[in-house]
Each structure stands twice: as structure tokens, then as C-alpha cells.
């Protein structure tokens with residue numbers, strides 16, 4: 450048995466028998482880890498408030514040989530999403546981030562860039578303004594897991610798309626020019642592509658002062674969700690919920 454200590458972000462919890470919880474953690478040390486928190490529903494001392502999704506914690510856990518589940522001994526809260534008001538839009542946005550991480554991260558593979566991205570986005574996702582952080586996170590996480598295609602040229606003919614119209618399709622990777630677009634494609638505006646380029650050059654706080662209605666970069670978010678869903682070969686539950694948030 451080996452005792453580990455790591456910063457972690459709680460992704461999901463499921464009730465197990467009696468007072469136990471099955472917990473998915475995104476640890477800084479070794480990536481996504483699943484474990485059992487014994488008597489978590491009763492023990493305020495070991496877990497008090499620390500197992501809410503997207504809580505940043507310091508986790509203590511035992512890894513046992515030939516066992517997939519670790520035993521989570523305790524978690525201390527470093528930062529909790531409950532420190533700010535949980536409105537319905539914010540709850541959906543937080544759930545979306547947790548689902549993306551849970552679906553995209555492989556087991557037992559550390560990823561410090563995604564860990565830092567998540568913390569920085571959570572720091573700005575504290576009020577009712579959800580669309581900028583959600584967009585920034587989706588864009589960056591798609592790139593960091595290696596699923597983001599080149600956005601500046603047509604995937605069919607290679608022509609530059611800078612300043613011209615660009616299209617995407619649920620079944621195709623990348624963007625297409627007006628001549629190569631498939632039937633039933635969606636358009637992604639030049640403004641959204643320009644903003645995406647800005648988001649790759651600046652930290653998330655840079656955009657916190659920008660007015661960001663739901664309509665801004667909606668086409669980019671749709672493109673990212675379609676890209677991710679094609680790669681993971683399943684629907685993201687929270688994508689539809691997010692779509693219905695006004």
C-alpha cells in the first residue's frame with residue numbers, strides 16, 4: 450500500500466453502499482483517479498464539504514496493487530465553488546467543465562497544463578457570467594487534448610480562411626471554405642475565429658471585463674462540442690443543458 454498526497458479537483462461522486470462515495474479525482478500528481486471515500490457521507494472531519502464537484506482539494510489516498518480503485522483517506526478544501534453563489538447557469542457551467550474533464554482525461558496520466566487551465570477558469574467562473582469562461586475552457590481543453598484542428602485554412606483545398614467565410618460539419622474534422630463546404634454545414638464567423646486566436650495568446654482574466662452574451666462565440670462552442678463528441682464518440686450530456694440556459 451502506498452500513501453499519496455496530491456492537489457486534486459473533484460470531478461464526480463456517486464453514492465455507493467451505506468455511507469461510502471465513489472469519487473473521481475483529477476489529481477495533479479497522476480491525473481484521473483477513481484477511489485472510494487469510506488463513510489464520506491458521515492465524516493465531516495475527513496471530507497467536510499470537500500467532495501462537491503470542482504472543489505480544489507488536497508487529497509490523501511492509498512494506492513493498492515492490482516486494484517483499480519484507490520482508497521481516499523481524506524480531502525482538505527483549498528478552494529470551493531460553493532464560496533460563490535450557485536445560480537442555475539453557473540451550476541450547469543460547472544457541470545459542463547466537470548463532464549469535459551471526466552470524458553477527456555485518460556486514467557492515471559498527469560496533465561499539468563489542463564490542471565492549471567481548470568483552476569484559472571474556475572477563478573473567473575464565480576458570478577453569473579458563464580459564457581466567456583465556458584468558451585475559453587472548451588477551446589483550450591480541445592487543443593490540450595490534441596483534438597483541435599487547424600483553424601486558419603480549408604482542410605480540403607488548403608486555402609487560407611483568414612478574412613473569408615468558413616464552415617464546419619458534424620462529421621468532418623476542421624474548417625472548409627465556401628467552395629468545399631458540405632451540405633448542411635454551419636458557418637463559424639470571422640469574429641469568433643479572431644477571438645479564438647486571442648484566447649490562445651492571453652490568460653482567461655484578460656477577457657473578464659469583456660461583455661460576453663450567449664450569442665458571442667456560440668458558433669465556436671458548437672464547433673468545439675461537435676469536434677469533441679466526434680472524438681469521444683458520444684454525446685456530452687451537459688452540452689444540451691448549456692444550450693437551454695438563457
Ligand SMILES: [Zn+2]
Nearest residue numbers: 603606626629
Ligand atoms: Zn477549400
